[in-house]
Amino acid sequence: MALGVAFMLLMAAATVATAWLLEPAINQVFLGKDRDALWWVGGGILVAFLARAVGNYGQSLYVTEVGFRILATARDRLHAKVSGMELRFFQGRNTGDLVTRFTFDINRMRHATSNTMTGLGRDLVTLLALIALVLWQDWLLALLAMVAAPLTIVPVRRLGRKVRRRARDTQEETSRLHALMSQTLRGIRVVWIDGRRDLMAARVEDLIRRIFRRQVSGERARTLITPIMELATGVALGLALYAGGQRILSGGNDPGSLTSMLAALLMAYQPAKRLANLYTIMQEGLAAVERLFEMLDMPPDLTERPDARPLPEGPGRIRLEGARFAYDPAAPVLADIDLTVDPGETVALVGGSGAGKSTLLNLIPRFLDVDAGTVRVDGHDVRDVTLASLRARIAMVTQETFLFDDTIGANIAYARPGASAAEIEQAVRDADAWDIVARLPQGLDTPLGALGGRLSGGERQRIAIARALLKDAPILLLDEPTSALDTEAEARVQAALARLSRGRTVLVVAHRLSTIVEADRICVMEAGRIVEQGRHADLLTRGGAYANLYRDQGHAPGA
Numbered sequence: 001m002a003l004g005v006a007f008m009l010l011m012a013a014a015t016v017a018t019a020w021l022l023e024p025a026i027n028q029v030f031l032g033k034d035r036d037a038l039w040w041v042g043g044g045i046l047v048a049f050l051a052r053a054v055g056n057y058g059q060s061l062y063v064t065e066v067g068f069r070i071l072a073t074a075r076d077r078l079h080a081k082v083s084g085m086e087l088r089f090f091q092g093r094n095t096g097d098l099v100t101r102f103t104f105d106i107n108r109m110r111h112a113t114s115n116t117m118t119g120l121g122r123d124l125v126t127l128l129a130l131i132a133l134v135l136w137q138d139w140l141l142a143l144l145a146m147v148a149a150p151l152t153i154v155p156v157r158r159l160g161r162k163v164r165r166r167a168r169d170t171q172e173e174t175s176r177l178h179a180l181m182s183q184t185l186r187g188i189r190v191v192w193i194d195g196r197r198d199l200m201a202a203r204v205e206d207l208i209r210r211i212f213r214r215q216v217s218g219e220r221a222r223t224l225i226t227p228i229m230e231l232a233t234g235v236a237l238g239l240a241l242y243a244g245g246q247r248i249l250s251g252g253n254d255p256g257s258l259t260s261m262l263a264a265l266l267m268a269y270q271p272a273k274r275l276a277n278l279y280t281i282m283q284e285g286l287a288a289v290e291r292l293f294e295m296l297d298m299p300p301d302l303t304e305r306p307d308a309r310p311l312p313e314g315p316g317r318i319r320l321e322g323a324r325f326a327y328d329p330a331a332p333v334l335a336d337i338d339l340t341v342d343p344g345e346t347v348a349l350v351g352g353s354g355a356g357k358s359t360l361l362n363l364i365p366r367f368l369d370v371d372a373g374t375v376r377v378d379g380h381d382v383r384d385v386t387l388a389s390l391r392a393r394i395a396m397v398t399q400e401t402f403l404f405d406d407t408i409g410a411n412i413a414y415a416r417p418g419a420s421a422a423e424i425e426q427a428v429r430d431a432d433a434w435d436i437v438a439r440l441p442q443g444l445d446t447p448l449g450a451l452g453g454r455l456s457g458g459e460r461q462r463i464a465i466a467r468a469l470l471k472d473a474p475i476l477l478l479d480e481p482t483s484a485l486d487t488e489a490e491a492r493v494q495a496a497l498a499r500l501s502r503g504r505t506v507l508v509v510a511h512r513l514s515t516i517v518e519a520d521r522i523c524v525m526e527a528g529r530i531v532e533q534g535r536h537a538d539l540l541t542r543g544g545a546y547a548n549l550y551r552d553q554g555h556a557p558g559a
Contacts, residue, residue: 004062004117011055012126016133017048019264023137059122067114074106074292081296099182100175101295105288108167112285115278123271123278130268137264152232156276159221164283166218170211171291177207222280229273236265302369310389314378315343316474316505318364322373325359333359334528337373343474346506348516350549351525357509360525361477364507365394377475395468397497399480401460408437409444411463415471424470431466431496433459458493465496476501478508513550522546 025041082098135143184200318341326332334356341347349357362368363375366382375382382390395415403411412427413419419427424444428434436459440446448454455463461481468476481497494515510516517536524532524545532545539546 001062001066001117004059004066007055007058007062008122009055009125011052011059011122012129014048014051014055015126015267016129016264018045018052019130019267020133021045021048055122063114063117066117067110070113071106071110074109075102077296078102078106078292081298085298085302100171100178101291104174105171105291108171108288109285109292112281112288115281116285123274127268127271127275130264130271134264134268152228152276155228156225156279159224160279160283162221163218163280164287166214166221167284168287168290170214170218171287173207173211173214177204177211180204180207218284222277225276225280226273229269229276232272302366304386305384308384308386311377311380311385311393314393314474316393317341317343317376317378318475318505318507319376319379320360320363320373321376323360323363323370323375324372325356325363325368325370332371332528334363334370337528337530339523339530341505341507343505344503345520346501346508346518348519348522349507349509349525350511350513350516350522350546352549355525356528357525358479361479361507361509364475364477365391365396393473394475394477395471395473395500396477396479397461397464397468397481397500398478401457401464403448403455403460403463405448407442407445407447408440408463411448412444412467412470415467419470424466427466427470428463430469430499431462432492432499433462433466433496436462461493462496465493465500469500474504476504476506478506480509480511513546513553524549 021041021044078101180203320337320339323334323337324332325334337360349360351357359368363370366387409424412424428437437443508516516522521533522536522539523530526545532539540550
């Protein structure tokens with residue numbers, strides 16, 4: 001910033017010097033026929049333009065760097081904020097809005113910041129210096145020339161406010177467009193099969209038209225500023241020329257000083273116009289800043305305590321005591337959950353949709369925080385330990401397996417970046433996934449494409465299991481990992497999961513009851529409470545909630 005401002009001041013001084021040198025150029029060189037003056041005036045103008053060139057280059061270079069530093073810092077802060085939020089934050093927002101804030105809004109803020117620094121440093125200083133020169137040369141004539149300047153303030157302010165409103169509307173509509181495009185492209189098969197291509201195209205077209213109208217409206221307001229400033233400059237020059245010409249004709253002034261003054265006024269037009277346009281750019285930037293700080297100023301809903309300590313090594317015993325959780329205080333999702341899962345034990349959570357099974361699972365790694373009660377791992381409240389150390393002790397396989405747009409080996413090594421090729425290969429074999437690697441053209445180095453689109457659902461699950469095996473964590477969380485698979489794929493994934501579960505503390509959410517009949521304990525959940533628990537055979541004998549669920553899935557009561 002200091003270097004940028006220094007170069008701006010150099011450029012402003014060179015601009016003023018150029019205008020001032022016109023006075024001796026006319027009076028001493030052209031009218032006075034002074035050959036000596038020709039050398040120093042000509043040399044002075046050359047030096048002034050050289051200084052302007054150096055100043056312009058330096059201020060552009062350093063101000064641009066500052067702008068990009070602000071851009072990088074803002075992105076870092078926004079990413080840190082978003083990645084530190086609780087799971088419910090993401091459940092209530094669309095991805096398009098977040099992406100727009102990371103790209104469109106931050107870029108607009110950077111653009112406004114860079115232009116503001118340039119305008120206030122270069123244009124404002126240049127304008128003030130030129131005004132000072134004009135006042136020094138003829139203060140009465142200068143005041144007469146500047147009489148039109150105040151008339152521009154009110155219309156420029158009004159136009160700036162309109163630009164700000166239109167910029168914010170454009171940003172919000174752009175967020176909606178990104179979200180709609182993302183949904184359309186990810187759900188393209190649904191769009192095709194249900195014959196809704198024309199409907200989605202119409203929605204996209206409507207959003208694009210609304211964005212277009214707002215952009216045109218904002219640009220119309222911005223464009224009006226230039227003719228307003230040109231009109232004010234024309235009035236100033238006209239008054240100065242008329243009054244100055246009268247003085248020259250009456251012998252009260254010299255042509256050189258009037259020419260220098262008119263040149264200064266002409267030179268002042270450009271920085272004045274840029275400063276007026278800067279006001280609208282600032283309004284656009286402020287609209288982006290508002291949206292950015294709306295998110296940065298949100299109170300964090302998931303934080304580490306200042307005295308949080310690493311979770312000590314342990315076998316991975318899980319204990320929930322009086323755990324309660326609610327997205328909406330009027331409708332609790334979990335109520336008074338007491339549950340213990342011992343090391344080496346597999347506990348299954350079953351129940352109808354909305355019973356709170358996945359929510360309970362998300363409490364263990366602190367994707368969500370309890371509203372009351374405690375969640376403990378090896379006797380330590382999860383809120384008292386660092387998130388990194390807690391999550392390092394947990395592996396997770398979910399129904400919706402996520403694979404990065406990277407190689408198959410990199411996807412597996414994501415759980416443990418320092419793993420060797422031999423360790424990755426062993427994890428793949430243990431997950432019964434080597435047949436996948438063997439048929440791929442580049443083996444573990446084969447790119448999988450977006451979301452692992454080159455693999456089937458069952459194959460993606462086995463890759464996810466290999467990733468969990470490589471992590472080798474004592475706690476394993478499984479969230480309906482086979483519910484979307486066919487019978488053959490389910491059998492292979494179940495076998496891989498059995499190998500993954502050995503010797504670990506396992507908590508599994510299951511929809512298909514046939515997949516958890518061998519669990520050490522089954523907990524039946526209804527309306528956020530555990531209403532029954534026991535082994536499969538015992539629960540069937542009781543003839544309660546579990547037996548009803550089992551029967552509803554088409555199984556014989558004694559099976």
